[in-house]
Amino acid sequence: MSKNLFLLFTKIGLFTIGGGHAMIPLIEKEIVDKKWIDSDTFHEIISITESLPRVFATNIAALVGYRLKGIKGSILAALGTIIAPLIIILLIALFFNQFQENLWIDKAFKGLRPAVVALIISPLYSIAKAQKLSFKRTLLPLLALASMIFLSISPIWIILATLLIGFLYSLK
C-alpha cells in the first residue's frame, strides 16, 4: 500500500504539466475508483487544498497520504510528487545548460494550454454536482470569481473572507 501510494503520486507528479489543477480528474480517477477514499472526502480535500499556500500536487498528496497511512503516508506521497520533476530538472540543469529560448518548446506549451484549461474546468462541474449546490450558494463563489477577475483582488483575500463569513455564519 505505502509503495503504491508513492508510485501513484510519482506518476501524478510526472504527468503534471503546467499547473497541478489539471491533475484533479486523474487523481480523482486513480484514488476514488480504487476506493481508497470516497468521493465526498475527495471533494473536502480539494476545498482544503484550495485554501492553503501550495504546490497543489504536493498538498493533495500529503492530505490523501495522511488519510490513508498517517504521517508516513503523507511524507511518502508528497515525496512521490517531487522526485521525478526534481531529477528531470537537475539533469537539464547539469547537461543542457545552454539550451536557450527554445521556440518550439514554447509553441508546444502554448498548444497544450487549451487542453490544460479544459482539464481544469471539467472537475468544476462534477464538484458542483457532488456538492448539490443551490442557486443561493453559487452566488458567493460567482461574486468572488468576478471580483478576482475584474477587480484583481488577490485570492488570499477571498480565502480570508471565506473563513470570516463561515465564522460569522456560525454566530447567528
Add this chain to the structure above:
Amino acid sequence: MIFIQLIWVFLKIGILGFGGGYAMLSLIQNKVVRNHQWMSNKEFTDLVAISQSTPGPIGINTATFVGYKVIENAGYNPFIASIASLFSTIIVCLPAFILILLLSYSIQKFRKNFYFKNILGVLKPMSLALIGYVAYSLITP
C-alpha cells in the same frame, strides 16, 4: 551567506504561495531577480519556459531550477548546486506540508465542531471560484 538567504527566500515563498504555481512564479521573480539580483530577468524567463515545458508541477520545477542556477551563478560547483536545488524544492513545499499535517491531525477532532463545519460549508463552494480563477489566468497570458 547565500545558502541561508536562498533557503529563507524559498521558505517565505512557500508560506505566501497562495494562488498556486503561477502566482508563485511572480513571487520567485520578485525575490530572486529584483531583490537579490541572483540572476538576470532573461535567465529567469528562460528557466521558466523550460520548467513549463517539462513534466512536473510548475512550482516544483521552478524552485529546483532556480535553486541550482543561483548557486551556480555564485560560483559553486554543480554538486553543491544540486544539493542546494534539492533543499530549495523541499523547503518550498514544507510550510504547506506542515500546515496539512496539523490540519489532518486536528480535523478528526474538529469535524463535529460547529464553527469548523460552517467554515467548510462556505469553503467548499468557494473552492470552485478559486479553481475557476486558475483557469481564467491561464487563458489570459
